[in-house]
Amino acid sequence: MDRLDAMQLFVRIVERRSFTAAAYDIGVPRSTVTQVIRRLEERLGVRLLQRTTRVVRPTLDGEAYYRRCLSIIDDIEDAEGAFGSTLPKGTLRIDVQGTLARHFLMPGLSDFFARYPDIELVMSESDRWVDIVQEGVDCVLRFGKLPDSDMIARAAGTLARHTCASPDYLDRFGLPESIDMLDGHRMVGLRSLTTGSLRPLEFVIGPDVQSAPLPAIMSVTGPESYLAATRLGHGLAQMPLFHIAEDLRRGSLIALLSDTPPPSVPVSLLYPRNRQLSPRVRVFLDWAIREFAERNKPFT
Structure with a gap:
């Protein structure tokens, strides 16, 4: 892995609190994750992660490095996204309430994939409140009053x-x-x-x-x-x-x-506050809001 790949892997470990989960998300063996983090810590000369039997947490140095990595990754994605000929790509993880997915999202997904063929969508369904960062989700779609959180909520509309x-x-x-x-x-x-x-x-x-x-x-x-x-x-x-x-x-x-x-109840798309939107999340949010407006027609 080059340095950018190592940074992205480190960010995923911090957010998922797990080597195994991060390895699954990135698509590499867990042994590779261990080797990359060991080499990263050796190169920086600091311990980045505190490992226990249950969870992996960043040290103080690891938290500082995590925030620098986020800034660097966001800057790179923003720079690449500025070129109109570059289509977003990569894995997009969303969590939705099942009825909303089946009515508002699923019918139009063929058009979404035709426009963005290099995006892989991983969609989970639940009605519970999801910890977006720790569970490795890029955004969630929910209806109803939202609990207080540090997530950014983007209004999609209201349901009669x-x-x-x-x-x-x-x-x-x-x-x-x-x-x-x-x-x-x-x-x-x-x-x-x-x-x-x-x-x-x-x-x-x-x-x-x-x-x-x-x-x-x-x-x-x-x-x-x-x-x-x-x-x-x-x-x-x-x-x-x-x-x-x-x-x-x-x-x-x-x-x-x-x-x-x-x-009536509001429908919202939520995503983490602590980072810029990646191009794939941005295009999904825009598409989902358009789909909601198109399919939320009055009953006749």
Whole structure:
């Protein structure tokens, strides 16, 4: 490896906290990683990494060197990206919520790869809050209110939501024509992965949002199970319009209380604050925002 390759490998080790994970990301044997770091430390005359049985952490010298490496790598990528004839390349790692990926990203990926054939996309799916740097992810796509973090959030848009229920549920419990008629009704519980609490139903009334914590005979943490339980008649639910549009067309779900809809939720793309965007991340963000705008059309 030349010096730049060694720097990139060192940066990956610091961010992944693991020789093995960094070796996998870069695509080299773990033994190569060990040799490169040993030679790097010998050349610099300092110890860069503190190794334990569980994790690898930078020493004080290693932290300083890591930040210098980031600056150098960013400058090189920025210089190369300034030439229009140079297409971005390399591995791009993203983490998305599954329903968002399937509806907003997957349909247009063929066009993305046709335009950027040298980008390899590695996409993981989760609903939990991801430590982008430590888990080796370049950016994440999330909807909903974001927790406080040192990530930069780029707005992709907002998702309209509807309150809905299955015809079978409405036959058994009746059709509520206002939120004052929700007594005796129940909801499918959607449980937060972060706090473990059930999210109440929410309704926009003028400038205010009113909560309705209905009882739930079952609760789930995933959007697909949430949708399935609603189709099966286990309660009222509130979901993004794109996720239930086909059910509304088929009549397998009925939209309710349209005069007091749930609050819309923002969709955001997040990436680390401590570095410039690499060309491949930059083009992906721009493409993803365009895809979201194109596919987030009103339901007709």
